[in-house]
Amino acid sequence: MTSLIPVEIAENARAWPFEEARKIVARLGGEKPEKGHVILETGYGPSGLPHIGTFGEVFRTTMVRRAFEQLVPDVPTKLIAFSDDMDGFRKVPTNLPNQEMLAQYLNKPLTQVPDPFGTHESFGAHNNARLQSFLDSFGFEYEFMSSTECYKSGMFDKALLETLQRYEEIMAIMLPTLGAERQATYSPFLPVCPTSGNVLQVLIVERNTDAGTVVYEDPESGTKVEVPVTGGHCKLQWKCDWAMRWHALGVDYEMSGKDLIDSVKQSSKICRTLGSRPPEGFNYELFLDENGEKISKSKGNGLSVEEWLRYGSPESLSLFMFQQPKRAKRLYFDVIPKNTDEYFQFLDKLAEESDDAKRVENPAWHITQGKGRGNAERVPLSFGLLLNLASVCHAEDKSVLWGFIERYAPGATPESHPTLDKLAGYAVNYYQDFARPAKQYRAPSDLERAAFQDLVSELKALPADADAETIQTQVYEVGKRHEFENLRDWFKGLYQVLLGQDQGPRFGSFIALYGRDETVALIEKALAGEDLAA
Incomplete structure (x- = not known):
C-alpha cells in the first residue's frame, strides 16, 4: 500500500495516474460499488512470448490503482491480469523453437498447443507462467485469470447466455465495421469443434436461445453440429469477448494501446447492450523498436523484460513506463542508461522535497509507492x-x-x-x-594532439586527489587555450580518441573516478599511437 497523503493533495495532483484515478472516483459517484471493491484489469494475449509492453500495461494500471487508493482509501481494489489463452493459435511466431511441430496445431486453443520449450503442459501455460514470473519479480499485487478456466468452469456461462439472447443487437453493432466477405460468415460465437478441438470461425446457421445452443455447418463434413455456448464449448470473437468479460467481471478500469481505439468503441457498445457500463481508461501510445516499428510478440523485436534487467535496474524500467504514456517512444537498449541515471536523480530530488504536493508529481514517488529511498543508500556516482x-x-x-x-x-x-x-x-x-x-577509436588531429599534451601537463600539476570540479575547470581551460571553433569539439575529441565514442560523461568526473595518473597514462598511449581497444 502506498503511503497515504492528504486527500486534498491527491485531488489536485496533476500526475497522470491521479488524473486517471479521478475517472474511477467519478464513476462511483460517491457510493461504494455493489461488489464491494473496484476492479482494474489488464489483458494479455499469450500467442507469443510476453514482451515489455505487457509489463508496461500492468505497471501503469498499478500506478492508477495506487492513486485511487490515495483518493478513496476505504474502497478495496483488485487488479486482474487476464490471459486470453483460449484464443485460437493463428500463426507460429518466428522467434519460437520447434516451428514444424507448432504448425500442426494451428487453430487449436493456446492451452491445447504443446509447449515448444518442453517446460509446461501447453504453450499457453508456458507463456502464462512467464507473465506471472516477471510480474511477481516486480512485486505486483494481482489476481491471474485464465480465459480457458473461466470458460470451462462456468464462470462466464451467465454472460454467454445473455450474449446469445442479444445476438441480433450485437450483430447490428459489429457488421457495419466489417468488410463484405467477413460479414458473410461473422458470428460473435466461435464454436470449439468437438472432434478436432479447433476454434472455428464459421457461420452460425441456427440459434436456440432457450436451450443455450448454436448450430454451425461443419466445414469438412458439411453436417450441422449443435453445441452449447456455455462450458467452454464456444469462445467469443475477441471484441465481443472483451465486452463480455467487462460485463461478467464488473471491470471498472482498463487501459489499452492506441491501436485498439476502434475496438474499445465496439466493445463498449456491446458491453452496454449486455447491461453494463464499460470501464474507464485511456489509450496509451505504442512502443517502437530502434527502427521505429511497432514491437510485436510474434516478431520478437523490441526488448524483453529479462533483457532490460540484464543492463538496468527494475526502477529504470518503471521510469521508462511512467514517463509520458501517451507519447510514442522507442524502446531499445540505448534508452537504458539514460533512464537509470534519471531515476536516481528523481529519487534524490524526492528525498530533498518536503512538500507533499510536489512529491506526488515526482515519478520516483509513484515508483517507490511513496516510500522514497527507504533503507537504500545514496548512489555516489552516475x-x-x-x-x-x-x-x-x-x-x-x-x-x-x-x-x-x-x-x-x-x-x-x-x-x-x-x-x-x-x-x-x-x-x-x-x-x-x-x-x-x-567502439571506434581514432587518432588525434594536430590541434587535439597539442591540447592533449597541454592537458597532460595540467593534470600532472594537480594533486592526485583533486576533486571533479577542480579537474573539470582545468579541462575546460585547456580547451579554451587552443583554437577549437567550438569547445564542444574539444570534448568530442576527448571522447572519440580516448573512449572510442561520440559522447561521454562530464570529463572531470570521469578523471576523478578513473584516476589522475591513469588518465595521464591513457592520454599518453593515445599520443603514442597505441591501440586503446586492446
Whole structure:
C-alpha cells in the first residue's frame, strides 16, 4: 500500500495516474460499488512470448490503482491480469523453437498447443507462467485469470447466455465495421469443434436461445453440429469477448494501446447492450523498436523484460513506463542508461522535497509507492560514469570497477552499497554486449594532439586527489587555450580518441573516478599511437 497523503493533495495532483484515478472516483459517484471493491484489469494475449509492453500495461494500471487508493482509501481494489489463452493459435511466431511441430496445431486453443520449450503442459501455460514470473519479480499485487478456466468452469456461462439472447443487437453493432466477405460468415460465437478441438470461425446457421445452443455447418463434413455456448464449448470473437468479460467481471478500469481505439468503441457498445457500463481508461501510445516499428510478440523485436534487467535496474524500467504514456517512444537498449541515471536523480530530488504536493508529481514517488529511498543508500556516482569506466578498463568483472569506486567514494563497498554494486554489474554487462562492439577509436588531429599534451601537463600539476570540479575547470581551460571553433569539439575529441565514442560523461568526473595518473597514462598511449581497444 502506498503511503497515504492528504486527500486534498491527491485531488489536485496533476500526475497522470491521479488524473486517471479521478475517472474511477467519478464513476462511483460517491457510493461504494455493489461488489464491494473496484476492479482494474489488464489483458494479455499469450500467442507469443510476453514482451515489455505487457509489463508496461500492468505497471501503469498499478500506478492508477495506487492513486485511487490515495483518493478513496476505504474502497478495496483488485487488479486482474487476464490471459486470453483460449484464443485460437493463428500463426507460429518466428522467434519460437520447434516451428514444424507448432504448425500442426494451428487453430487449436493456446492451452491445447504443446509447449515448444518442453517446460509446461501447453504453450499457453508456458507463456502464462512467464507473465506471472516477471510480474511477481516486480512485486505486483494481482489476481491471474485464465480465459480457458473461466470458460470451462462456468464462470462466464451467465454472460454467454445473455450474449446469445442479444445476438441480433450485437450483430447490428459489429457488421457495419466489417468488410463484405467477413460479414458473410461473422458470428460473435466461435464454436470449439468437438472432434478436432479447433476454434472455428464459421457461420452460425441456427440459434436456440432457450436451450443455450448454436448450430454451425461443419466445414469438412458439411453436417450441422449443435453445441452449447456455455462450458467452454464456444469462445467469443475477441471484441465481443472483451465486452463480455467487462460485463461478467464488473471491470471498472482498463487501459489499452492506441491501436485498439476502434475496438474499445465496439466493445463498449456491446458491453452496454449486455447491461453494463464499460470501464474507464485511456489509450496509451505504442512502443517502437530502434527502427521505429511497432514491437510485436510474434516478431520478437523490441526488448524483453529479462533483457532490460540484464543492463538496468527494475526502477529504470518503471521510469521508462511512467514517463509520458501517451507519447510514442522507442524502446531499445540505448534508452537504458539514460533512464537509470534519471531515476536516481528523481529519487534524490524526492528525498530533498518536503512538500507533499510536489512529491506526488515526482515519478520516483509513484515508483517507490511513496516510500522514497527507504533503507537504500545514496548512489555516489552516475551509471553513465560507471559505463565509461567499464569501457576504458575493458572490464570483464565488476570487481575491476570497485577498485576505482572505492578510491572515488571512500568507505563504499559492495556490502555497504548494494545498489551501486548492482549498477556496476549492469555496467559490465552493457559494456561487453553493446559498448565494446560499437567502439571506434581514432587518432588525434594536430590541434587535439597539442591540447592533449597541454592537458597532460595540467593534470600532472594537480594533486592526485583533486576533486571533479577542480579537474573539470582545468579541462575546460585547456580547451579554451587552443583554437577549437567550438569547445564542444574539444570534448568530442576527448571522447572519440580516448573512449572510442561520440559522447561521454562530464570529463572531470570521469578523471576523478578513473584516476589522475591513469588518465595521464591513457592520454599518453593515445599520443603514442597505441591501440586503446586492446
